[in-house]
Amino acid sequence: MTPVKRTFTVGGETVELPASFSPRILGVIVLVILLIVVFTGSFYQIDPEEVGIILRFGKYVRTTDPGLHMKMPFGVEELKEVPIQRQLKMEFGFRTTRAGIRSQYQKSAITDKESIMLTGDLNVAVVEWIVQYKIRDPYKYLFKLRDPESTFRYMTEAVMRTVIGDNSVDEVITIGRSRIANEAKLSLQELCDRYEIGIEVNQLIFQDVNPPDNVKASFNEVNEALQEKERKINEAFTDYNQVIPLATGQALQMVEEAEGYATERVNMAQGDAKRFRSVYKEYARAPLVTKKRLYLETMRDILPKVRKKVLLDESQKNLLPLLNLAQEVK
DSSP states (O other), X not given: OOOOOEEEEETTEEEEEOTTOOHHHHHHHHHXXXXXXXXXXXXXXXXXXXXXXXXXXXXXXXXXXXXXXXXXXXXXXXXXXXXXXXXXXXXXXXXXXXXXXXXXXXXXXXXXXXXXXXOTTSOEEEEEEEEEEEESOHHHHHHTSSSHHHHHHHHHHHHHHHHHHTSOHHIIIIITHHHHHHHHHHHHHHHHHHHTOOEEEXXXXXXXXXXXXXXXXXXXXXXXXXXXXXXXXXXXXXXXHHHHHHHHHHXXXXXHHHHHHHHHHHHHHHHHHHHHHHHHHHHHHOHHHHHHHHHHHHHHHHGGGOSOXXXXXXXXXXXXXXXXXXXXXX
């Protein structure tokens, strides 16, 4: 009896099975392959920093947390992974080609178009910045807008141009960078909430802000002049702070000395007046005694200070014989 040949076609080629090959074995193989397909299509793993969004025939049905989960196979349910814990960023005005200790950046016509902006005083500035953000609501991020990433980029650029247009070029390049970045961050977050894009803005940082290359030299000269002006002003304030307090202290010292001298003179005058009144009261009681006492007290104070003294007798009529003018009289 001639054995029956079993053949089947795979990829356009005919494969002939041996005659001893049982259909039951073939069924088992097909069943195992089917189970493997079902198993691999039904289980999925979500990383710790992500969540899984399950769509059933394109419609949202549930959100799954990190870990191992099951879903319907054969395309009935579709998985979309959203990194809600990952710090994402967008670059404007440049693109990082290699990150590291010395990062490398690349610029193109698209980045140049992003970075050139008009300030409030009708000057042009080249602004490069970075936005760091997280996906706060994965459902809104996937389904509220058709292309959330591109939309968020356009929103960021629009907000930045608006804020830059409300400030002068000096504020944008020098003193107002941190304030402008904070205003742009708040405005961008408000716009994200209004459009329900599901994004939380964490930081908006200026990478570099410069004038255009063709006016950079002139702008640097203006900045140097402004810095020189500030330096002169600071030096003037330094001299002012050194001279004015010294003069103020000297003036206060002179005023205090004058007030002290005035108080001393008043007190001395009052004391002299009281002493004179007391002496006068004693003089009124005994004029001769008081007069003599005052005379003696005065002479007691004066005579020790006189180096040469000549004592005369009132009854002496011939003065010359008593004086030896060639010798010092003691």
